[in-house]
Amino acid sequence: MVKIEEGKFYKTREGRKVGPMKWEETGKSYVYPKGGYWRADQEGTWWPDGSYYKNREAQKDIISEWPSEDNCPIREIRRREIVPGVYGIVDVRDKAGSIYIHAAPTADQLREAAHLFNQLAEFLDGEGE
Numbered sequence: 001m002v003k004i005e006e007g008k009f010y011k012t013r014e015g016r017k018v019g020p021m022k023w024e025e026t027g028k029s030y031v032y033p034k035g036g037y038w039r040a041d042q043e044g045t046w047w048p049d050g051s052y053y054k055n056r057e058a059q060k061d062i063i064s065e066w067p068s069e070d071n072c073p074i075r076e077i078r079r080r081e082i083v084p085g086v087y088g089i090v091d092v093r094d095k096a097g098s099i100y101i102h103a104a105p106t107a108d109q110l111r112e113a114a115h116l117f118n119q120l121a122e123f124l125d126g127e128g129e
Contacts, residue, residue, distance in 0.1 A: 002050040002062050004030045009066035010050070014059040017066050018044065029053060080123060088112045097124065 002010065009019035021030040024045070032044045045053040050062035082095050089109045091100040097120055101113065 010062040011064050013061050013063050
């Protein structure tokens with residue numbers, strides 16, 4: 001079994017992630033938050049050694065600490081790109097930033113377009129990084 005520590009996440013025998021764990025002094029057991037508050041119920045109560053509080057449900061026993069995100073074969077990649085579409089009076093035609101401006105804009109429409117042009121310029125400045 002595993003020694004549970006408050007605030008950590010763990011993996012159950014059935015593969016579920018549970019936690020962060022919280023010590024429940026009343027029941028002398030660990031629980032994890034459900035529904036925005038701490039509750040010791042049949043879905044989330046473990047003894048300090050990681051065994052599930054109902055002995056007949058061994059699949060809910062904790063078998064290991066949940067792997068940290070640092071030691072994981074999956075990574076999240078974020079990227080920025082130009083999205084074609086109509087933005088006020090500006091029609092962005094393709095992902096390269098080709099644009100068309102609608103005729104006879106008002107002063108407010110030109111101000112909005114200027115903001116859009118600044119965003120596109122910042123994107124293009126940072127594209128080479």
